[in-house]
Amino acid sequence: MSKSKRAPGVRRAEIRRILRSQQSATVEELCALLQASPATIRRDLAALADNDELERSHGGAVVPLLREAEQNFAQRESIDAEEKQAIAEAVLPLIAPASTLFMNDGTTVMAIAKVLVESGIELFVATPAVNVAAKLSESRAITACLLGGFVRQTSLATTGPFAEAMAAQINADLAIISPDGLHAEHGLTFMNADDASLARRMVAQSRSIVAVATRPKLMSVKRVAGVALSSVDHLVCGCSRAEIPAPLTDSGVNIISRPKERK
Known part of the structure; x- marks a missing residue:
C-alpha cells in the first residue's frame, strides 16, 4: 500500500x-x-x-x-467527513486574500477553518464558534474575531443579542453559512432561533453569500426559517452533481459540487 x-x-x-x-x-x-x-x-x-x-x-x-460537548463535536466531525473536506477545498477558491469573512458554527465550518489555516491566506474572520476561532488563531495570517454572547454548551458557539450586535458592526466580503437544512423553497433553516437570527444578520452585513451543505441536509427543512435561497450566491456541496436533488439544481443558485474523482 x-x-x-x-x-x-x-x-x-x-x-x-x-x-x-x-x-x-x-x-x-x-x-x-x-x-x-x-x-x-x-x-x-x-x-x-x-x-x-x-x-x-x-x-x-x-x-x-473531554467535556461532553467536545466529545459530541468530535463524533459529529467523523460523519460525512469526506464530504466536509471536499466542501472545504471547494470553498477556498471563492475566498480572496485579505478579505473579511463571516463563518457560523458546525463541523463543516470547522473543516473549512482547517483548510484556511493550512492555506496561509491572510483573512479577518468573525465567527460565533469558540472552537473555530481557536483553530483559526493557529494561523498568524488570520485575525480571528469571536462574536461575544452566551455560549451554548451543545454547539460550542455564542448566541443571542450580544453576538448579533457585534456582527452588525462588521462589513464582510463573504459570509459562509452552514445551515441545519437547505431547501429549494424554504431556503436555509435552523433548529435554533438564535442561530437563524445570527445567520440573517451575517447575510445582511455581507456582499456575497456562500451556503455549504452535505448531502443529508439537502431538501431538508428544520424548525426555524433563516435565509432565503435567493439570497445565496453559491451553494457548495460535498456530493456529486448527480446526487443533488433536481429542485435545487433548477433553483437558479450557482452550485459547486464535488468534482469527479481523480484516477
Whole structure:
C-alpha cells in the first residue's frame, strides 16, 4: 500500500480528531487510518505531545477526558467527513486574500477553518464558534474575531443579542453559512432561533453569500426559517452533481459540487 503524502499539519489535525473521537489509538491503528509509516506517526505524536495536545502511551497515544460537548463535536466531525473536506477545498477558491469573512458554527465550518489555516491566506474572520476561532488563531495570517454572547454548551458557539450586535458592526466580503437544512423553497433553516437570527444578520452585513451543505441536509427543512435561497450566491456541496436533488439544481443558485474523482 502506498503511503499518503499529507502535509504534517493536515495529518496531525486528523490525529487530533481521531483521538478526540475515540480517546486513544495505537501507532498501528493510526498508520492504517492515515496510510502513513510508523516512523511518521511517531514523529507526529511526539510533536503533538510537545504541545501538550496528547499524552503518549505504550504503543500509541491518549487524550485527557473531554467535556461532553467536545466529545459530541468530535463524533459529529467523523460523519460525512469526506464530504466536509471536499466542501472545504471547494470553498477556498471563492475566498480572496485579505478579505473579511463571516463563518457560523458546525463541523463543516470547522473543516473549512482547517483548510484556511493550512492555506496561509491572510483573512479577518468573525465567527460565533469558540472552537473555530481557536483553530483559526493557529494561523498568524488570520485575525480571528469571536462574536461575544452566551455560549451554548451543545454547539460550542455564542448566541443571542450580544453576538448579533457585534456582527452588525462588521462589513464582510463573504459570509459562509452552514445551515441545519437547505431547501429549494424554504431556503436555509435552523433548529435554533438564535442561530437563524445570527445567520440573517451575517447575510445582511455581507456582499456575497456562500451556503455549504452535505448531502443529508439537502431538501431538508428544520424548525426555524433563516435565509432565503435567493439570497445565496453559491451553494457548495460535498456530493456529486448527480446526487443533488433536481429542485435545487433548477433553483437558479450557482452550485459547486464535488468534482469527479481523480484516477
